[in-house]
Amino acid sequence: MKAQANYTWSIRQRVLAWLIAVMGLVFIANLASSYFATRQAADSAFDSLLLASASAIAERTMVRNNSIYTDIPYAALNMLASTAQDQVFYAISAPDGTLVTGYGQLTKIAAPGNPARGLAPRFFNAEFKGVLIRMVELHAFVTGGNLSGYVTVRVAQSRGERDAVVFSLLRQNALWMLVFITAVGIAAWMGISYGLRPLDKLRAAIGRRSPEDVRPLRHKVPEEFSPMVEALNSMLARLDEGMSSMRRFISDASHQLKTPLASLQAQTELALRERDDAAMRAALKKVNQGINRTSRLAQQLLSHARATHPAGALAKFDLAALAREVIGIVHARAVERNIDLGYEGAESCPLFGDRTLLGEMLLNLLDNALKYTPSGAVITVFIAKHENSVRLVVEDNGPGIPERFRVSVFDRFSRLPGSRADGCGLGLSIVREIVLRHKGEVGLARGAQGGLKVIIDLPKLAKTGDLRQ
Amino acid sequence: MIRSLMLFCAFALAFLTPRSGHGEEFDYPATGATTAALVIYSSADIERFDPLIRAFQTIYPGIDIKYHLLDTVDIFARAIKEADAGADSADLLISSAMDLQIKLVNDGYAAAYSSRETRALPRWARWRNEAFGFTFEPAVILYNRKLAPELGQVKTRFDLANLIGREEVRFRGKVITYNPERSGLGYLFGTQDAIQSEDFWYLARSIGDSKPQLSNSSGDMIRKVARGESLIAYNVLGSYALAEMRARPELGMIIPGDYCLAMQRIAIITKAAKNPGAARKFVDFLLSLKGQKIIAGAASLYSLHPDVQGRATISGLRAAAQGPVIPIRLGPGLLVYLDRLKRADFLRRWHSAMNRR
Structure with a gap:
């Protein structure tokens, strides 16, 4: 099978693109969520140490000689070095807000959050000396002499190590996610090859078939492909039906042509044996009539074949004009038999369709009417325009068709019992095929004067695609 | 070779007045075509650093070096003042005041640097990849063996007190x-x-009761003990003492057996450095095996590198000490005693120990 012009993305590309799009979203969501989770985890681990440091300082803050005094324990700052190599800042302020000791600028950083939360330790991020810091603020009660109140202890640490921990966890996480996505991608890639293997077998099986082989496919295929195989099988069935109907038609047609040709052969042999000029003439006249009939039969077979398989030129044309044209063609025969053939109805009737086929249809209808009505009869063609359709009626006052034959008469080569010899039984069959091709309907009824009334409704088609293929 | 260099150093030191020349500037023009200029503020005497700088310039002949000899407090103050003003400053700060160096790092005046050499440092000799210890100098007790031979029996601070x-x-x-x-x-x-x-305060009270002399430098203390003006010097830098002892056999050194503190000289690359590349090269050189060998030898400072052998090395010190050798750790703990109240409290206790009678 060659790649065709309407080739689109391969299944692999589709599946991978979809997979990558979804995985990408999951990847981003996962990174975002683990960023917040690890940041929180890192903060809570480091914060407890920060709090321990602040508490140690607070514990050694006291009132001495009516002023606040802090003896910062060596371990208070050193313990912060045990887990991280971060910068350390601290500040202790007296109850009145004045700096006791430490980095004075640190006390000027406003603590975010609700001060109403009271004296519980508060942790927050800030910027100090151009670096991001994590700070704890602690309040401790001191009393002595005339002084009592809450001192504020602030201990801060640059975020470096915390952020490094978060970053390294995130990097690890991202790395594993990428490994996972790659593995899924490879698995999907290989899985598709594996999954499509039955289809490959099917393709090979179809490729091996001869053009005439239209048996349904019996291969076992995955569930997903069974609708396709079913559709294929139903197409094969239709193809089979079409081919056998074609075969039937050809055999019918050759059979139909054999009879008149055999009679022609007999007549010509008879004529050859005649010695008498006048008798020979009469015999040749019969041969001539026979040839006319056979030729008409051949033409009808041809139009039938065209009506069933083919695609003629589709165009907009005037049905009323066409009707008048066809009437003109058969007018001489009507005059010869003293039949009143007339047209009634719309002056013009635009219609989209196959003009040749519809002309053939009209010709067949009029041919039938002329053939089966006695001389002096009346044949009328009506055309009426409706909103979405056109009604074409051919009515005569001949013998008509008994109701029980009004359906079967449309079958190919069907003929009414006891009807005249020169019909071949294709006329109405051709009419039906042509009407169906134009998505119309055809029906037979009893005429107003007891004859036959053929009623055809054709929809006003707009596009080529509306026609039955 | 190293031995003769050390002898030369000891000889040279004998004629030196340590801490003299502070505020002086020493130029080491590039020996090749100048590619970079390195400005160093350092508290280490030029005699100590001269062999280091010369060896450095044999590797990097294109680097021009200006060596400013300053007090530790001046290094600290100038680094802050110049950085805050955006003025010209040093690329590299080398100081024995570990606490002040840590304060500079903590307050954001140092630039981070990580290399194979810096990563090889033990945890206590490196902080934030910004402060790097490159010596390991003990605080020792020095005495005059001729005038006070009984000090030979002293093993601990408690004995001394x-x-x-x-x-x-x-x-x-x-x-x-x-x-x-x-x-x-x-x-x-x-x-x-x-x-x-707490035993330290027992010793401090004993010293205080003896109406001691107070000094601002190890060199001064060593000289006085050598001359007999003092008999005992407490907390003398072992590196200076060791160099002096070669020429003055009357000097005796006691590495306290209860514990021996070891300080590190700290190198910091400043954030304001104009030539951070040259400063990094110098730091790497100080920490390299080659640099550390010079520190243990010609510079007569104690080296930190575990692979350097000799007396003035970390392994030599550990072998000579009869008790634990405790490094003064680099880290925020050093900030504690820079606290105003903490300092006032310590000095108050010190004065009360000195002036009991």
Whole structure:
């Protein structure tokens, strides 16, 4: 099978693109969520140490000689070095807000959050000396002499190590996610090859078939492909039906042509044996009539074949004009038999369709009417325009068709019992095929004067695609 | 070779007045075509650094070096002042005041640097990849072997305190130690002693009762002991003492057996550095095996590198010490004694120990 012009993305590309799009979203969501989770985890681990440091300082803050005094324990700052190599800042302020000791600028950083939360330790991020810091603020009660109140202890640490921990966890996480996505991608890639293997077998099986082989496919295929195989099988069935109907038609047609040709052969042999000029003439006249009939039969077979398989030129044309044209063609025969053939109805009737086929249809209808009505009869063609359709009626006052034959008469080569010899039984069959091709309907009824009334409704088609293929 | 260099150094030192020349500037023009200029503020005497700088310039002949000899407090103050003003400053700060160096790092004046050499440093000799210790110098007790041979029996601070207390008259005015109020290194040693043990205050009271002399530099103390003006010097830098002892056999050194503090000289690359590349090269050189060998040898400082052998090395010190050798750790703990109240409290205790009578 060659790649065709309407080739689109391969299944692999589709599946991978979809997979990558979804995985990408999951990847981003996962990174975002683990960023917040690890940041929180890192903060809570480091914060407890920060709090321990602040508490140690607070514990050694006291009132001495009516002023606040802090003896910062060596371990208070050193313990912060045990887990991280971060910068350390601290500040202790007296109850009145004045700096006791430490980095004075640190006390000027406003603590975010609700001060109403009271004296519980508060942790927050800030910027100090151009670096991001994590700070704890602690309040401790001191009393002595005339002084009592809450001192504020602030201990801060640059975020470096915390952020490094978060970053390294995130990097690890991202790395594993990428490994996972790659593995899924490879698995999907290989899985598709594996999954499509039955289809490959099917393709090979179809490729091996001869053009005439239209048996349904019996291969076992995955569930997903069974609708396709079913559709294929139903197409094969239709193809089979079409081919056998074609075969039937050809055999019918050759059979139909054999009879008149055999009679022609007999007549010509008879004529050859005649010695008498006048008798020979009469015999040749019969041969001539026979040839006319056979030729008409051949033409009808041809139009039938065209009506069933083919695609003629589709165009907009005037049905009323066409009707008048066809009437003109058969007018001489009507005059010869003293039949009143007339047209009634719309002056013009635009219609989209196959003009040749519809002309053939009209010709067949009029041919039938002329053939089966006695001389002096009346044949009328009506055309009426409706909103979405056109009604074409051919009515005569001949013998008509008994109701029980009004359906079967449309079958190919069907003929009414006891009807005249020169019909071949294709006329109405051709009419039906042509009407169906134009998505119309055809029906037979009893005429107003007891004859036959053929009623055809054709929809006003707009596009080529509306026609039955 | 190293031995002769060390002898040369010891000889040279004998004619030196340590801490003299502070504020001086020493130029080492590039020996090749100048590609970079390195400005160093350092508290280490030029005689110590001269062999290091020359060896460095044989590797990097294109680097022009300006060596400013400054007090530790000046290094600290100038680094801050110049950085805040955006003025020209040093690329590299080398100081024995560990606490002040840590304060500079903590307050954001240092630039981070990580290399194979810096990563090889032990945890206590490196902080934030910004401060790097490159020596390991013990605080020792120095005495005059001729005039006070009985000091040979002293093993610990407790022994020393008892001896001074027992022979009150003999040692009156003959003990010398750092004035922690004036000397940054003295303050560092004193506060670190105080962290180790309450016994320090027992010793401080003994020393105080002997009406001691106070000094601002190790070199000064060593000289006085050598001359016999003092008999005992407490908390002398072992690196300086070791160099001096070669020429002065009368000097005796005691590495305290209860514990021995070891300080590190700290190198910092400044954030304001104009030539951070040259400063990094110098740091790497100081920490390299080659640099450390010079530190242990010609520079006569104690080296930190575990692979350097000899007396003035970390392994030599550990072998000579009869007790634990405790490095003064780099880290935020050093900030504690820079606290205004903490310092006032320590000095108050110190003064009360010195002036009991």
